[in-house]
Amino acid sequence: MSPFEYRRAAQVADAVAALRENPEARLLAGGQSLLAAMKLGLSAPPVLIDLGRVAELRSLRADGDGLWIGAMCTHAAVAAAPLVRERLPGLAALAGGIADAQVRQRGTLGGSLANADPAACWPAGVLAAGATLVTDRREIAADDFFTGLFATALEPDEVLVGARFASRQALHYAKEEQPASRFALAGVAVARQAGGAVRVAVTGLGQGVCRWAEAESRLAQRFAPEALDGLRPDAGIAHGDLHASADYRCHLAGVLARRAVRRFGGAAA
Ligand SMILES: Cc1cc2nc3c(=O)[nH]c(=O)nc-3n(C[C@H](O)[C@H](O)[C@H](O)COP(=O)(O)OP(=O)(O)OC[C@H]3O[C@@H](n4cnc5c(N)ncnc54)[C@H](O)[C@@H]3O)c2cc1C
Known part of the structure; x- marks a missing residue:
């Protein structure tokens, strides 16, 4: 040093x-x-x-x-x-x-x-x-x-x-850890405002944290894990490395977004 x-x-x-x-x-x-x-x-x-x-x-x-x-x-x-x-x-x-x-x-x-x-x-x-x-x-x-x-x-x-x-919202975060460092291989935070607006942010894909507009609009219409079925971020925004490919990270983001919504429990209905 x-x-x-x-x-x-x-x-x-x-x-x-x-x-x-x-x-x-x-x-x-x-x-x-x-x-x-x-x-x-x-x-x-x-x-x-x-x-x-x-x-x-x-x-x-x-x-x-x-x-x-x-x-x-x-x-x-x-x-x-x-x-x-x-x-x-x-x-x-x-x-x-x-x-x-x-x-x-x-x-x-x-x-x-x-x-x-x-x-x-x-x-x-x-x-x-x-x-x-x-x-x-x-x-x-x-x-x-x-x-x-x-x-x-x-x-x-x-x-x-x-x-x-602001506290008039609920938020849940789900991540899959990179086992050595415990940083996020992928992580998704979902916040739902009191008025029903939804914000979704994804980390770990490789280009810096970003919002996920399509997940937000689907959840604004129906706030349930199933609303995200089949959805994953565009692979173009992800990077692969020795820990995970870009494709796997995008797959994880879809899984983790549904997991985060499930954590809202009854509020997700
Ligand atoms: C093994 C390991 C695993 C980790 N896993 C995770 C994880 O799973 N998830 C996660 O989110 N993070 C993880 N981290 C990161 C960790 O949580 C720290 O937040 C991060 O390393 C920053 O450290 P620090 O707060 O000590 O800031 P420092 O290392 O002291 O500073 C980091 C940078 O921020 C600047 N800075 C610091 N404070 C300010 C300020 N108030 N205003 C402007 N600039 C400032 C510094 O100048 C420096 O450039 C991990 C870190 C390690 C070492």
Whole structure:
């Protein structure tokens, strides 16, 4: 690993100032992706700005009848939070299903979203829920946040502060794990708004998280697993690798979408 300077931010403004001072600097959340990339020599930031002591980024609270989850909330904290389990239990389940206990204790919502790994779970949950991502300077709709493979709308000096979720919806997520890393070979999040609108987001296909319009329109007409029978994403948006072919990933996405809808139980009728 190349040598680097370690700095601790006490407030979000400190982190923004440090990023402006050194455009090659990187924010450090739980280090679950960044430190691994540095050890492999894929990333060599001269300065790391640790967000671990920025209290406001760890806030998890009610936001009206919805939820606010700070960027530095760990997956384990979200999974265990009574408020999340009560208002959006499917989101708590998504967080509790990420990787293993060690990763869940360190990995964060903000790190996962900023990293935008194409096999990550949080991007699917956030996109299906239609969450609002709040940064130090603006609000970004989830639809506008993810811009491709490991790419987001964040500016180089921008800090993600947290995410706002409306609670007048239910959400469920189903994934098939890649057995070695436990990332998603494919994962599908389905959210149903109180008014009946449906949003479906797919992760793991290889090009970054995306919405699945045809699944949404079928479920809007009839919210039942059978409404998705025979449906799978277009293979053109999927990539194969040593773990699974593009064709298999698309097949999985169809299966997982039906599984996610089944998790709504009676509400799926
Ligand atoms: C073995 C393993 C298995 C995993 N399995 C899964 C899985 O099944 N599903 C899943 O969703 N994820 C999985 N992950 C990813 C994990 O959940 C972490 O969320 C992810 O690695 C990001 O880690 P982190 O939060 O520690 O962020 P870091 O690694 O510290 O940072 C990641 C990137 O985000 C930037 N960043 C961090 N915080 C902010 C912020 N507030 N504002 C702007 N930029 C920021 C950093 O500068 C860096 O570029 C896995 C990781 C590992 C190591």
